[in-house]
Amino acid sequence: MSRKTRITFGLGALFTWLSFQPGGDPYAGSRKQMVDEQIRARGIDHAPTLEAMERVPRHRFVPADQQRFAYADRPLPIGYGQTISQPYIVAYMTQIIDPKPHYKVLEIGTGSGYQAAILAEIVDKVYTIEIVPELGRSASRLLNELYDNVSVKIADGYHGWEEAGPFDAIVVTAAAGTIPPPLIEQLKEGGKMIIPVGSPYLTQQLMLVEKRSRRYTTRSLMPVRFVPFRRSE
Numbered sequence: 001m002s003r004k005t006r007i008t009f010g011l012g013a014l015f016t017w018l019s020f021q022p023g024g025d026p027y028a029g030s031r032k033q034m035v036d037e038q039i040r041a042r043g044i045d046h047a048p049t050l051e052a053m054e055r056v057p058r059h060r061f062v063p064a065d066q067q068r069f070a071y072a073d074r075p076l077p078i079g080y081g082q083t084i085s086q087p088y089i090v091a092y093m094t095q096i097i098d099p100k101p102h103y104k105v106l107e108i109g110t111g112s113g114y115q116a117a118i119l120a121e122i123v124d125k126v127y128t129i130e131i132v133p134e135l136g137r138s139a140s141r142l143l144n145e146l147y148d149n150v151s152v153k154i155a156d157g158y159h160g161w162e163e164a165g166p167f168d169a170i171v172v173t174a175a176a177g178t179i180p181p182p183l184i185e186q187l188k189e190g191g192k193m194i195i196p197v198g199s200p201y202l203t204q205q206l207m208l209v210e211k212r213s214r215r216y217t218t219r220s221l222m223p224v225r226f227v228p229f230r231r232s233e
Ligand code: SAH
Pocket: 082, 083, 084, 085, 108, 109, 110, 111, 112, 113, 114, 115, 116, 129, 130, 131, 132, 135, 155, 156, 157, 158, 173, 174, 227, 228, 229, 230, 231, 232
């Protein structure tokens, strides 16, 4: 074996060994780069959001054939015509609701479970609803393996989760034509909801809804593209 081959072999073995150590993660470097270049560099400065994005193993939330793109600056297909949102959008939606450790948060559109995992790192309790049973089941399996503060329900999220509410914040990750009234109803006084509103398949507006004195105000934040908010028949 030449010296160069020996060194190359040695380094390879070292990296393999490192990645199989408890807590070792071959994607840790990509994840740090994602946070620095896609999230911090674009103005997200909410420390708990940045820390959560650096901890959650996004590659475990995408199908095996997408894992090598897990930390890329874009959404990825997760099957059943659905997508996991772009990392920046997940960070933006998390920061904007200003999640606090004591919060109870409702998410509509579990999908891969990634946004729910980011929230679970920060807040006390996450409730998340998915309409596609297969996605709900696999996200539930992974979320229960990693966290003990997430509940997943397979249902039409239009109706929210009344028994678990009211919520400090609601995050909707599918584009609705209008804001579902039950969701406003289940928001606490002073609570915030972030929701993409507009025509499915076109660009929508990401809206921030705030509930005060039983009324609500809305503010358009930026144009986005989300998969449609579906209704069960
Ligand atoms: N938050 C997800 C993004 C998934 S895309 C993630 O981090 O991966 C949006 C998801 O919303 C899809 O999985 C879609 O099936 C789901 N969805 C659409 N309409 C819904 C509804 N009415 N109730 C619950 N989930 C819905």
